[in-house]
Amino acid sequence: MxxxxxxxxxxxxxxxxxxxxxxxxxxxxxxxxxxxxxxxxxxxxxxxxxxxxxxxxxxxxxxxxxxxxxxxxxxxxxxxxxxxxxxxxxxxxxxxxAALGACGTLPAPLRYGRMAFVNLGTGLAAGFVHGGIVERGGTGVLGEIGHLPVDPNRIACQCGQRGCLETACPGGDIRRMWAVANPPLPDILAKAAAGDSDAARVRGIVMHALADVVQIVVQTTAPSVIVIGSGVSRAGFPLLDALRGELRRRESSSGFIRRLKLVERLRLSDPSTxxxxxxxxxxxx
Ligand SMILES: [Zn+2]
Structure with a gap:
C-alpha cells in the first residue's frame, strides 16, 4: 500500500x-x-x-x-x-x-497526448489516458487484455479459458514455469543471458506474450507512448532490452510492424515512483 x-x-x-x-x-x-x-x-x-x-x-x-x-x-x-x-x-x-500517475511522469508534450499503460502485476491489464483524462469506455471492460486467449502454450487460466495473455506474463502463471525464484523474471533474464537453455525458453514465452501485449495496445488505441509498470518494472533494463529484442525481430520481417514504431514508443515506469x-x-x- x-x-x-x-x-x-x-x-x-x-x-x-x-x-x-x-x-x-x-x-x-x-x-x-x-x-x-x-x-x-x-x-x-x-x-x-x-x-x-x-x-x-x-x-x-x-x-x-x-x-x-x-x-x-x-x-x-x-x-x-x-x-x-x-x-x-x-x-x-x-x-x-496507475495509468494517470504514469502519464504524469512523462515529459510535457507526451503527457498531454494519448498514452497507454500496461499494468503487469499479479495480473495483466491496460489503462488509457488521453489529454490528461482517464478513458473508461462504456462497460468497465476497457483494458482487460489479460484474458485475450492468444498464447500458443494454452495454459489453463483462472478465468476458465486457455492460453490467456495473462498466463504467460511474469506476475501470474509464469511461476508455474519458473518456480525457483520470486520474483521470477529477473532470475529468468539473468540465467537466459548466461546461456541457460531452460531460462531462454521461458524468456521466449514471456517476451512473445509481452510483445503481443504491446502490439494489441498500440494497434487498437494508437498511443504515442506505451508505459509498462507495476511489479515487473523492477526487472528494469534487462526486461526492456529483451522485449525490444522481440519487437525488433518482428520488425525485421514486417514493414507494417516497423511503421508502428513500437520500440520507440515503449517505456518502463520508474519503480521508485x-x-x-x-x-x-x-x-x-
Ligand atoms: Zn484468462
Whole structure:
C-alpha cells in the first residue's frame, strides 16, 4: 500500500508505503492511517483523498467488490474512509490510477497526448489516458487484455479459458514455469543471458506474450507512448532490452510492424515512483 501527498499542480510533497493486510476492515483502517501518516503535520492542509484498488469499483458510491487478492467480497471503502478522515474521497480502479500517475511522469508534450499503460502485476491489464483524462469506455471492460486467449502454450487460466495473455506474463502463471525464484523474471533474464537453455525458453514465452501485449495496445488505441509498470518494472533494463529484442525481430520481417514504431514508443515506469498513489491523488484533485 502506497500513499502520496501532492499539491494542486501535481508535485509530490511526500510519500510512504506499508504492507497491505487482508480483509475489508483492515484495508479501511490501513487506508485511513496511511492517509494520516504521509502528510504528517500537513494533514490539516489535505482537501481530498483518492484511492486506487483492484476489483470491481463503483466510482459513484466508493463501494468495491471482489478484491480477490485482498480477501474482500464487498466493502464500502469510500464511505468508511471519508467518514474517518472527514474528507471527500474518490475510489477508482488501481490500473486507471496507475495509468494517470504514469502519464504524469512523462515529459510535457507526451503527457498531454494519448498514452497507454500496461499494468503487469499479479495480473495483466491496460489503462488509457488521453489529454490528461482517464478513458473508461462504456462497460468497465476497457483494458482487460489479460484474458485475450492468444498464447500458443494454452495454459489453463483462472478465468476458465486457455492460453490467456495473462498466463504467460511474469506476475501470474509464469511461476508455474519458473518456480525457483520470486520474483521470477529477473532470475529468468539473468540465467537466459548466461546461456541457460531452460531460462531462454521461458524468456521466449514471456517476451512473445509481452510483445503481443504491446502490439494489441498500440494497434487498437494508437498511443504515442506505451508505459509498462507495476511489479515487473523492477526487472528494469534487462526486461526492456529483451522485449525490444522481440519487437525488433518482428520488425525485421514486417514493414507494417516497423511503421508502428513500437520500440520507440515503449517505456518502463520508474519503480521508485509510486505511480498508483500519485494517480489516485490526481483523480481526487
Ligand atoms: Zn484468462
Amino acid at each position: 502506497e500513499a502520496a501527498l501532492i499539491d494542486a499542480a501535481g508535485a509530490i510533497l511526500a510519500s510512504g508505503r506499508m504492507a497491505a493486510r487482508k480483509g475489508g476492515d483492515k484495508i479501511a483502517e490501513d487506508t485511513v492511517s496511511i492517509v494520516r501518516q504521509v502528510p504528517g503535520v500537513r494533514f490539516d492542509e489535505v482537501r481530498s483523498a483518492g484511492i486506487g484498488i483492484p476489483g470491481l469499483v463503483h466510482r459513484d458510491t466508493g463501494r468495491v467488490e471482489n478484491v480477490v487478492n485482498l480477501g474482500v467480497e464487498a466493502l464500502e471503502l469510500g464511505e468508511r474512509v471519508s467518514d474517518e478522515l472527514g474528507l471527500p474521497v474518490w475510489v477508482d480502479n488501481d490500473v486507471n490510477a 509510486p505511480i498508483g498513489a500519485i494517480g489516485a491523488a490526481l483523480i481526487a484533485c
